[in-house]
Structures are given as structure tokens and as C-alpha cells.
Amino acid sequence: MDQLDMLKSKWQSQKSDYPTYTAQQLTGLIAKKSSSIVKWIFYIGIGEFVLLTLINIFYMDGENVQGYVAALGEPLYYGSYIFSYVVVLFFIHRFWINYKNISADQPARKLMKNILKTRRTMKWYIWYNLIFIMIFGIIGAVMLLFNSPEFSELINSTEFQEHKVRFMAGYITVMVLFFAVFCAIIYGIYSLIYGILLRRLKRNYEELKKMEV
Secondary structure: OOHHHHHHHHHHHHHOOOOOOOHHHHHHHHHHHHHHHHHHHHHHHHHHHHHHHHHHHHHHOOOOHHHHHHHHOHHHHHHHHHHHHHHHHHHHHHHHHHHHHOOOOOOHHHHHHHHHHHHHHHHHHHHHHHHHHHHHHHHHHHHHHHHOHHHHHHHOOHHHHHHHHHHHHHHHHHHHHHHHHHHHHHHHHHHHHHHHHHHHHHHHHHHHHHHHO
């Protein structure tokens, strides 16, 4: 017996020492890992909601808040807050539902479906936040330009009339670039925090997919 045959024989003798798992047991293990990941997504979502609430409470106590309300208008200012809270609470509820839907005793195909649903919900949540920041940020900046007493006095002054269009175009361009960069930073943070969890869910999905073949 040559050295290769000896190694094969030794490996085969060791192979029987390791525990073997059925497809159902492996599905249960993957389900437990996936459930833990989704639970962390749920906890992070709650933490983000609490942090947002604390920031808003601190910000609303500032002296300049009434100026922003007057410039943006109460419907837009408070409406954007209410809309944001409602949507975030909706996503937190969806995270909780996704967490409850993943269990160790469900078939592999259903588990795969729930994992895909969780990843899709998470991506929607990320894109919602980015789009919300971009749209409401630019709208708020433009309305602040037209309704703020300081800006209005400057824009409507006689000396400024010949530069009015150029200034407004430059201001809007700067605001668009600012919020684009800000959204890119937020996306990077989300990719760092949620991206790790989403990649783990994807690995679990791929493992289940291999088992289905």
C-alpha cells in the first residue's frame, strides 16, 4: 500500500468518527442561525428608532426650531416627522414578523422564502431612508431659501437682483451635492452594519439552495 492509499484509509477511518446530520437537522441549524441574525436586525432597528427619537427631542428643544417651522411650514415640518415615525415603526413591525416566521421546524423551501423576504425588507428599509433624506432634505433646503427671513431679505434686495438666478441655481446644486454625499455616508454606515447581517443571511440561503438541488 503506497502513501496515498494509507492517507485515504486513515481519512476514511476518521470520517466515521464525525457526527452525521440529516437534511432536516441541517435545515434546523440554518434556521437557528438565520433567526438569530433577523433578531439582531430587529434590535438594531429598535435602537435606531430610539436614537432618532432622542435626537428629535433634543433638537426640538433648540431655540431655532420655531424658525425652521416658520420657514418650512407646519404641515411639512411635522408631517415629515410623523411620516418618518410611521414608516420606521412599520419596518420594525416587519422585522419582528420576519423573525417570528423563521423557525427550526419549517421546510427548507419555506425557510429559503422567509430569508429572501427578510433580505428584501431590509433593502427596502435602507433605500427608504436614503430616498427620504434626499427628497425631504432638498425640499426643506429650497423652502428654507424662499421662506427664511434672512434669505428673503437678501434675495429680494435691489443689489442682488442680477445675481438672483445664479445664486439660486448654485444654492440648489450645492444642496443636492451635500445631501448626495450625506446619503452616501449613510449608505456606507448601513452597508457596514446591516451588510454583514445580510451577507450572512445570503450564505444561509445559498446553503439551503444547495441542499434543495
